[in-house]
Amino acid sequence: MTRKEKQRLEYLAQTFKALSHPARLWIVEFILDGERCVHELVEGLDLNFSTVSQHLSVLKQAGIIEDDKRGKNVYYRIKADCMKTLIGCLEEGIRKSRYEDGIT
């Protein structure tokens, strides 16, 4: 494996990792419809401000969302427009895979 190939996998893995927490997935799906500010996310998630802020920073660092400070508020929105497709694709694919097992 070349160094470049290794880097590619590490980068991909990091992006998947950013999506590997229920709260972060909730955030991503919630802002698919349009930007939201932090306190709306805190409300919806019922988590501490600091916790939500950290989740947001993980998603931001992964290039999945971006923020926009306006006045006192910080608004977050989707940056990687593949998210809707991505989540739908995985959900459907896994649903089918489970169906084959007769689980659902």
Next chain:
Amino acid sequence: MTRKEKQRLEYLAQTFKALSHPARLWIVEFILDGERCVHELVEGLDLNFSTVSQHLSVLKQAGIIEDDKRGKNVYYRIKADCMKTLIGCLEEGIRKSRYEDGIT
């Protein structure tokens, strides 16, 4: 958030988590072309047998791969046929998102 909705997110997150490690992504991409037995994966990854075995069990539990014991060997192959699309979609989407930043 309903209990069912919570479960859906947890399940999705778990699947993303299974894909959030470079070694596991390498395995998934490696067997996209066809099944492989464990020692081939160990060779390609340059990791301990026990380590590779654990990565395989994570992927299997997530419903991403499945195994087939034949003789002394255990062969692994892709079970969730969305994997190629999924990885390609994320890779492309993130590449674009980074391009906008002028990183690449």
Next chain:
DNA sequence: TTAATGTTTTGTTATATTGCAAAATGACGA
């Protein structure tokens, strides 16, 4: 300038993940 509001950062604790080595299992061949 001060106070209040919205958000991020830091410190801490609990839990989860990763990787290896060694032991255990399972299947085949002698």
Next chain:
DNA sequence: TCGTCATTTTGCAATATAACAAAACATTAA
């Protein structure tokens, strides 16, 4: 049956992640 080969499981140490509370920051309002 016994040994060997391929793989998995277990036990352990190191590191990473998650959550909260408290402190720090930044922006607007008074």
